[in-house]
Amino acid sequence: MPTLFERIIAGELPATILHRDDRVTAFRDIHPRAPVHILIVPNKPIPTANDISDDDEALVGHMFTVARDLARREGIAEDGYRLIINCNQHGGQEVYHLHVHLLGGAPLGGMVAKTF
Ligand code: DGP
Numbered sequence: 079m080p081t082l083f084e085r086i087i088a089g090e091l092p093a094t095i096l097h098r099d100d101r102v103t104a105f106r107d108i109h110p111r112a113p114v115h116i117l118i119v120p121n122k123p124i125p126t127a128n129d130i131s132d133d134d135e136a137l138v139g140h141m142f143t144v145a146r147d148l149a150r151r152e153g154i155a156e157d158g159y160r161l162i163i164n165c166n167q168h169g170g171q172e173v174y175h176l177h178v179h180l181l182g183g184a185p186l187g188g189m190v191a192k193t194f
Contacts, residue, residue, distance in 0.1 A: 080123075093105040101137055102121060102137075112186060114183040116179075118145050125176065154182035154183050
């Protein structure tokens with residue numbers, strides 16, 4: 079079964095696409111947690127951060143340079159922002175297609191809630 083994000087990349091599901099190239103697609107999160115909330119995803123399906131291979135190093139680096147450029151374009155680079163990758167159950171991952179969350183546009187508070 080293709081994930082929601084594979085279907086967005088394929089154009090089968092609507093999304094507000096902000097960037098697309100041969101390796102990466104970026105679109106607005108459907109449930110934004112900040113004034114700016116963008117997801118940067120590899121076009122090829124990598125389920126989780128655990129599944130990143132050594133051959134994916136350049137691809138993952140590209141996800142971060144796309145995030146950097148989008149932060150500038152959205153006008154949040156100077157004030158700052160947060161990049162998050164959730165992995166598996168304890169990380170709170172909901173969609174099993176690797177993605178970087180780009181969050182900003184307001185103070186985001188502490189890094190994460192203390193859990194112990
Ligand atoms: P995560 O918990 O890290 O797997 O985050 C998944 C994010 O994906 C979550 O913030 C909501 C977002 N999301 C889920 N379904 C859709 C969708 O169909 N379209 C868009 N644009 N975002 C989605």
